[in-house]
Amino acid sequence: MTDIIKTSKLCKTFSNGGIQQHVLRNIDMTIRKGDFTIIMGASGAGKSTLLYSLSGMDKPTLGEISFDGEEITKKNSDQMAMFRRKNCGFVFQQTYLVDSMSVLDNVMAAGLLNDNDRNAVIKRSQDILKKVDIGEELWGKFPNQLSGGEAQRVGIARAFVNSPKIVFADEPTGALNSKTGKDVLDALTGFNRNGQTIVMVTHDMTSARRGNRILYVRDGEIAGELDLGTYVSGDRDRHQKLRDFLSGMGW
């Protein structure tokens, strides 16, 4: 498999009241095409920061990121937006749907970015909503009228509507209970089966099990990596393997 993202000496520093905190330290890593990569780590270890840096949403302090061979850290914010609309999809923990738009409009807002043909976009948006199991009766509703799981699935539809090269998910099940969380994970897994590259941050083992590659972040560095192989439901071994890996990492 080929690499889609490759970083070199990636660093990110925050400061509060002048004191610096080096959240990412000289990270060299790759994300491979077609993988469902999971980023794990203790809270505050820098996994979300890593995700947003990889996706070009946040500018790293130092270091370089190449996306499909293209250097992205030097781009300005509009170029980054153009880059994201072409290549990336995003799923956030708090969904961040635009609450003054209906469900369909929310998906279309992303769909129209790459395609000005209104009807085609409507068609595409409806298809993808059906795919994530959002029925027609919900399309006219507003995000605050949806349950958390439904809203998150709309978020997933929005992320995948343009068939991006890669989708970044930041704790998509963080605010959900286990049943609705499973629906969301199933949707993600389904897309991955069809060859979609996904990078997901999570601190939850159930979610992590869905990935085929686990990266563990500690103190701003990649402390370890585990290859799990493609997800198969109900695989006891897989679970044990993951558990061993994590306890080895000090989870």
Place this chain on the structure above:
Amino acid sequence: MNKIILLTKSHFKKNRGSSVGILLLMVIASLLISMSLLIITDAYPTARKESDRLNAGDGYLRVTTNSGSFDDDGIRTLMGDDVSEYCVYRCLNYVACALPFGDGDMSVNVMVGDRDAFGKTIGRTEIVTEDISVKSDYIYLPYQFSTSGGYSIGDTFSFDLNGGRYVLTVRGFTTTPYHGCNNTGSFELVVDDATYERIYERDHEVASCVTIYYKLREGVTQSKFAIRVNNDVIVMDPMAVITGNLSIENTISGRTFMSLILVVSFLTITAIVAFVIVLMLSNSISIFIRENMKTIGALKAIGYTSSDIRRSVIAQFLILSVIGSLTGIIVSFISMPFIGKFIVAQMGIPYTVSFNAIPVIVTVGSMLIFTFLIAELAVIKIRKIEPIIALRNGLESHNFKRNSLPLSKSPFSLDMSLGLKTMFFNMKQNIITFLIMGVIVFICILGLLMYENFNRNPKLGMLAFEVTGGVVAFDNDTKEEAREYLEDREDATNIRQIITLDMTYNGEDSLCVYIVDDTAKLNNQDVCYQGRLPQYDNEIAVSGVFARDYSLNIGEEVSITYGDRSYPYLITGLIQTTNNNGREGVMSMDAAGRVIDLTNSPGYFWFDCEDKETSAAILEGCNERFGDHLLSKMNFYEIIDGSLMTFKSLAALMLVTIVIISAAVILLVLYLLIKALIYNKRRDYGIYKAIGYTSRDLVLQTAISFMPSILISTVLFSVISYFTVNPFMNIIMISFGLMKCSFDIPIPGVVITAAGMIVLSFIFALISSGRVRKIEAYEMITGE
């Protein structure tokens, strides 16, 4: 494009309240702009348009004469080559005649004619409205009697002419370019043929007059023509009296002068309100951006560029501004007949709004450009929103936030300190409140000043050369005796002699000179706005307009001619005057003695007294004592009542307008600011509520957080305005060539205004803060 429409639609949905608030502000702004433009382009030029319509020509000459020298041949010779076309009209003319008008009398030159008046070819007189069922003993009055004189068709109009009393029924109203307004110094009355016959029989010896309306050939200047004709008339008939020689320009400027004051004041207010709205608009946009930071962040995250979002925000505000300005224009056209009536009433011209493209185009255009520029400036911020920072609630990579007023150390009560905390957090909004309140205080005090000086205590010095209680004229035989009589009367004070004479300057222009026995006695010392009034026998003060036109300065000499005698007078000061087209001057009797012998002239005595009744009593006393020796008398108070009618109502209208607009602007501004504040702090409010604060506490707290800036601003700007409104009005008035003025500003009025505004703002703030009540603690914490 589709995506921008989608976003714009969503902005509207999300910010319904703010959109309506901003829309209303825009309506007010465009209403004011459109109204000002309508006044300037439609109402104000009514006088000129009407003059053109009535074929006014270049001016008229009116000679009161009973001799036959003014037959057609004589007039043809008099007009000579200077005139391309003229029209002769013969009627009766009475100089300085008091006509009942409004609550008082109006002293003007009165022309009385019969139906022939409607047959003039130049300077036409036309009927505006009439009731032909009135068959006899009727009169047509100038339209001003209808608009501000308080008359309507069918009313009885009784008046005195040269000792004769006439009681007639009003049959209709007329419009005329020259004789329709008290500010142009003459009224034309048209009576039925029988009545005219009667008056003619009685007065034709003294009042017969010939009026010539003329058009000048190209290259002939009005002032030179007037001087030549004046001289020629005296040659033709030494007994003839020129009772009018006025150009159309003078007529129009006299007619529109008062409107101009109103227009200028209105424009001033418009400009200031526009400033407030611009400020508020740019603030609203930045509030909008702050409120929608997360949405913008999310949109940017999924790949919207700054310019996509910017375009959608600008589209939103442009749509608002199109709707707002069109609404404002429609409202202005609807309300214009009402406002226009006030302005045009004073000119005595019938007025209907005509559709005019300029206000529409300019208003829509300027609102669009304004909004676009402000929005474009404000949305620059969008470019700076990094999606990740927006999603992190504005927390930047390098963060230096501080706790501005720790609760533990605050010496104030809890309500107070939480209010103060909010205030610090909300510093920018407070600065805007401060500025807007300040500006509104300023225009309110401006309105107060207009009301005080044009309505409650009219500043007459601004409109007339001299303010007095009454004027009485005696023939030469009795003038010394009369002076003693007046000086002996206890109710008449400050007796002074003032004669007006038309002199000429260099044979180029005429100058109406007030000859005063002692300039120190003038009540209206403000008439001289630069230098000082003349005192000695070689001094003169001339009007600023005259000095400017001939590049004269204080300290220079000006040669003044009367008859065949000239003398170079030293200019000691500049006076402001609006009459005689700004061709006026003042000198002492001694100075006048250098060019004219006044020993045989009649005596015009001006006196001050308590009130209208005293003045009437004094005039009556003179009448009884001197009988026929009394040439004319004038009760100034009655004149004031008559001629200030329109002005008073204008000032009151202005005050009401300002108060309404101010209140509306304060309400809208507070609504928008408090809405934004509550939105920003909804989490905090939710938490406060959750830990047990009542809605009342929070409403009070929010309202209080705005009060310091409102209080400071109101007090500060009341004081500032008190000292700056006068110079400000001066600058405005002088730059429009109107006058120098020193207005009174009543301190109690200022205090009441300030207190009223503070109370009003607090109430508005409480009402706007009421929305805190509506939201439950839980929603406030979780709600987006």
Place this chain on the structure above:
Amino acid sequence: MRRKGILVFIILIFVAEGLLCFFFASKMGDISHDNVLINECLKSVGDNYGNEAEYKTLTDYVVIDNDGNVMFRTSAGLSESIQEAVRHGDTILDVESGRTVVGKAIFYNDTPKIIASYRNSILITVVTASAIQTVSVIFYYMYLQKTIIRPFVKFNEFAVRIAGGDLDVPLTVDREHIFGSFTEAFDLMRSELKKARASEKKANDDKKEMVAKLSHDIKTPVASVKSTSEIGYEVTKEEKTKQYFNLINVKADQITVLVDNLFNSSVSDVTEITVNPVPCDASSVNDMIRSADYLGKAGEFSIPDVRIFADKLRLQQAFDNIFMNSYKYADTPISVDISVDGSYLAVRIADKGPGVSSEELPLLKEKYKRGSNVEGKDGAGLGLFLTDYFITNMDGRLTVENAEPGLAVTFYLRTVN
């Protein structure tokens, strides 16, 4: 943004100065006589000739009659004859009373006075303008000082510390952030170095611990070899064999000594850090504390005028440790008291943090010991140990106590005469 502000400010100053100049220039436009004023005075004299009380004295003049006698003067020192007046450039006008000329009025030419007042105006303008400029230059200097020079000095201090091997004090980011990601990279370097040093240290310590353990492990079998050989020596009768046992015994002793040496050397490595105290002024303590207190949390304090016996580098390192600890564990304002206590200078540094429990207190100074509240904070537990080591080697002592609330650390530094 700020740089643009300065540009605007400079332009504003230029405009202000321009306006000032314009204001004064326009004030001095006209040196002509005010003839309206003169006319007023002249006429007042003419109309009231002889009645001096009515003369207006709006300007300086002298009235002489037709014979040249002075009739009236507004003040002394004016030209009092026609000749004098002509020489001085005064204005001479006829005084008319009725329509006859009764004398002459000489209006004083006050141009020199006007010029003098102009000179003053010019002077004021120039002084004001240059004052404005000076003040703005001073402000700009202060601004540069604050935004560029001071951060640079801070960088310098930081670099010196790093070079001296002190990796504990972080480099703070300031609001202007003029050095950009350089600041972050530099601090990252410090942090990585520290991490590397810590792990190196840990590896070393592990090795030594293993040596110590090994020595212990070796000593046990050697002891048994020794005792066995001693028994063998006693039991055997054969001289030759006795000799062998004795040899085994001697060699076993030798091994024990060697193992002890090995053990001792692995434990006491820290003593290799040299401390070289010399007499110095106590006032230098101020700079050290201020430098260690880079967040400025310490309050005011004063330093007695004595001399102390100290190694400045190590003392700085000691203060750095104490302040660093306080930032890390307490993050409260810090009070510093300095007084003379017998033959010692006592520097008491106390914070208002949680402190440590009294059981842990005596252990703090030990190597690799950390309080129970260190969760999530990096550190090796060497700070207080080293500080104690440094101070002891300067012939002083270090006490740690609970200050209720907070922790107080007192340095006793020996004074010298």
